[in-house]
Amino acid sequence: MFISSELLLFELTKQIEIHLIDTKAHWLRFHFGKIYQKSFQNDQYQKLQEWCNDILVKYSKTIFESEDFTSLQENALISLLKRDDLQMEEIKVWNYIIKWGIAQNPGLSTDPNNWTRENFQSLKDKLQNCLPHIRYFQISGDNIVDNIELYQEILEKDLLKDILKRIANSNRNVQSKILPPRINFPQSLPSSLFFLKNGTIHSSILSRVKKPKYAIYCGPTVGPVFDNDLCMRNNFNQDKQCYCGQVSYEKAIRNVPGWFSISEYEIFEVQEK
Template identity: 45%
Template sequence: MDTQFYARLSNDLTQLLESGVNCDVSIEVDEEEVPLVNVFKVHSIILQSRSPYFKKKFDEITFNENQIKILKLPNISVKWKNFVIFELLITSNELELDELVEHLQSHLVNDNASWLRLNFAQVYRTSYQVKNFKIIRDFCINIITKHPNTIFESENFHSLPEGALISILKQDNLQLEEGKIWEYVIEWGKAKNSTLPTNLDKWTSDNFLSLKKALKGCLPYIRFFSFSNEDVVEKIYPYQQLLEHQLFSDINIKFITPNKQISSTILPPRKILNATLPTRNTSIPLSSDIITNEHALEISSWIDRKEIPYIENNPYEFQLLVRGSRNGFDVNTIFNICDKVSKTIIILKVEGTGEILGGYNPFEWAKDKNQWKPTNDSFVFSLKTADMKNSILSTSNGGCVRNYPSELRLSFGSALYLIGNLKTAKRCCCKDSVEYPEPIRSSEFISPNLSSPSKKSLFSVEEYEVFKILKRK
């Protein structure tokens, strides 16, 4: 009975908002990147009851001659796409919409975990800085403890806030040897002091003092008594001036006489699951002139819909079937060689921009018939390159794969079209797609209309490859 009342109340409030009856506030929102103002007419009493932010703002504003309060909110996006949900979360927190903040965090963790992983360093930094982002912060910490390289090998590691680094060092189950953790912490501290000499032999006492100040908050969370004897000699001794005299003395005592009592606090060793942690496997042969082993691991994670991406031991073999420079660039080449072959990845290197685009087809290609196959297992993507900070994954939302050999065309919905000769025809393009909602190219290269695409959205390819995805034995 209560549920029915709540449902009807929600419906009534929606109708009240849409009708505009008795609206006493007009909220003007400026788009961040577009010269456009969106106006929303709302009821102050409802917003004030749901958000302390709006209550405070409305109390500060007086009514105009039409008995309307006007609130201006600059630099807020009102577009609802997967890649701006995180921005919406940040805005919701600023507006003190606590229930929405919790809901959006759960949505990102449960339904958009791949995006969180692809933007991991930014997400973790923000989640640490915003107290209310506990759900995402816990999600990030869980990944970091299991896969430390996710953050320690990130290009943004040196800019990680001190508090965020300390929160990682506090984790008892961080799966990394203490000597390696120490090296990362030293590296982070040096990045805060760009004037330090490169050669440690040339360091002065002042140099060590500067580094010690930078690491003051981190040093108490290093498990110095968990270092191997070899690491004590090779990694602690060169930086002994960073440690307090008593601590360094106790490390030496434990090194020489392990059973002797000392006064320094001994933190428990980390709970390493394996005595020897696996390292990233870069020895797996990958016959590609376009993608790297790291790219292949990322694609394999998408195929398996892994919340935590593979970082070693790829479960799949990428068997090269077609290469443009070897077999030809006509679309029919793909149909002829890949006829009746399922589970394939198409990789394209775009001429002129260096973008790496592609798509995964779980179905068989067919060289002798046109067919349209709906699927929720296909996806399209653009991969991280020197000019592109993060990869983009666009998963199927009731999407399809189109196999049209008679028209020299294959496509993934309307998100990625390959037509004719991929090198000379310059007819390939990407379009905004409801089937694959996340655009894999920037807006300037997205075609608004396939029947008359803009010249800038059309592209040819420098090289392309097609791989059969095989389960590795």
């Protein structure tokens, strides 16, 4: 009976999350800070966590440059680091992670030149769940020397050596795991969404992009994605993995709330003569 009640509560939580995302997105954005913080205090709020991160990966400065960054919960930080579409240079990600880790060790100097071996170990222990998600092999040689070499004691054995090997020869085999580069949004891409409603041109919807930077992108498990205006995840034609909103395009192309599936889609490239 107790297990059944837990399962029922879990299912109810998921339905409430879906309802909020589908019908109360404006309210969620208005209270974004509290929603973001609360959603990561309970792992049951997976959809709200994902909804928050979908916004933060595009506007990463919102969280990384905030005064509250160093008080960010570890699981929230890790969830962002795992994202392939986090819009930030990798060396900046590294620097922010170091800043966060130092803040978790009260009394630790910000200058690693004055640290003892115990100081480095304390930082390594605090960042042990974050460091594996840094895309080290996407960082330039100059930034490796200027920003990472000082902290080599917190890195896994031979990682720095492998990084330097790859900088010298990008085809060289190394033992360290190489994560894929993050996906960057195009800086400028004219785009429009067209929805043929009721099979007639007259009642159809044409929505032009307002924020070209977020017009379209694809990832390993998503895409094409037209910001949150039309997002297709995983198997878009099953399991109701698609949703529509209105963020970076002029108009919402779908007014019916809820997740849905797409049977097929077409993408056209219009070229000027």
